[in-house]
Amino acid sequence: xxxxxxxxxxxxxxxxxxxxxxxxxxxxxxxxxxxxxxxxxxxxxxxxxxxxxxxxxxxxxxxxxxxxxxxxxxxxxxxxxxxxxxxxxxxxxxxxxxxxxxxxxxx
Amino acid sequence: xxxxxxxxxxxxxxxxxxxxxxxxxxxxxxxxxxxxxxxxxxxxxxxxxxxxxxxxxxxxxxxxxxxxxxxxxxxxxxxxxxxxxxxxxxxxxxxxxxxxxxxxxxxxxxxxxxxxxx
Numbered sequence: 130x131x132x133x134x135x136x137x138x139x140x141x142x143x144x145x146x147x148x149x150x151x152x153x154x155x156x157x158x159x160x161x162x163x164x165x166x167x168x169x170x171x172x173x174x175x176x177x178x179x180x181x182x183x184x185x186x187x188x189x190x191x192x193x194x195x196x197x198x199x200x201x202x203x204x205x206x207x208x209x210x211x212x213x214x215x216x217x218x219x220x221x222x223x224x225x226x227x228x229x230x231x232x233x234x235x236x
Numbered sequence: 237x238x239x240x241x242x243x244x245x246x247x248x249x250x251x252x253x254x255x256x257x258x259x260x261x262x263x264x265x266x267x268x269x270x271x272x273x274x275x276x277x278x279x280x281x282x283x284x285x286x287x288x289x290x291x292x293x294x295x296x297x298x299x300x301x302x303x304x305x306x307x308x309x310x311x312x313x314x315x316x317x318x319x320x321x322x323x324x325x326x327x328x329x330x331x332x333x334x335x336x337x338x339x340x341x342x343x344x345x346x347x348x349x350x351x352x353x354x
Contacts, residue, residue: 130298161338163341165281167281172331172344172345172346172347173281173331175336175340175342178338178340178342216280218283218340218341220339220340221339223295224283224295224297225271225286225339227282229280230280230281
């Protein structure tokens with residue numbers, strides 16, 4: 130099975146700051162990587178698919194990138210509504226696997 | 237608007253069975269692969285099962301293989317998860333999700349809570 134190592138586990142940042150979360154895949158998964166945001170008490174929402182494509186309705190301050198088997202989610206200017214837990218998902222092959230999550234808080 | 241509504245959760249004893257349902261609306265259910273994902277209390281997301289749009293293929297996480305069965309009834313726009321031999325570690329919120337393409341889920345239900353405890 131493909132393992133996804135996500136870091137950091139938690140992150141505290143100031144408003145308007147740039148935030149970066151990363152996931153490392155245990156093998157080549159190409160661009161088959163998605164990012165999800167889960168706000169407290171809510172279901173996860175798709176942010177990014179295909180490693181770099183923005184899902185419908187997602188603010189442009191969110192972006193995704195890839196370098197080899199390392200994937201990054203960047204929030205360019207952190208807003209209050211961005212607090213929550215972020216997960217990566219490898220969509221290359223079943224069984225699909227999520228990263229362990231990054232809890233994002235406002236400093 | 238896409239809607240996914242799970243039901244069938246509850247409190248059950250270890251070793252028992254439970255069947256979750258997920259009723260879909262707002263899209264052509266029979267054209268999309270569907271997934272079940274669960275989240276144990278205060279834990280992360282765990283993908284557990286996938287069924288193709290025509291039921292031709294099904295995949296499971298190792299943690300539930302042989303105990304859980306995913307199925308669908310396209311005439312009823314409904315996805316199912318039959319869970320047998322339930323264990324305490326199966327306690328979680330269970331979400332159904334619609335796949336947009338290439339195994340990526342773009343819409344999730346609100347979840348059904350399953351608690352396995354004596």
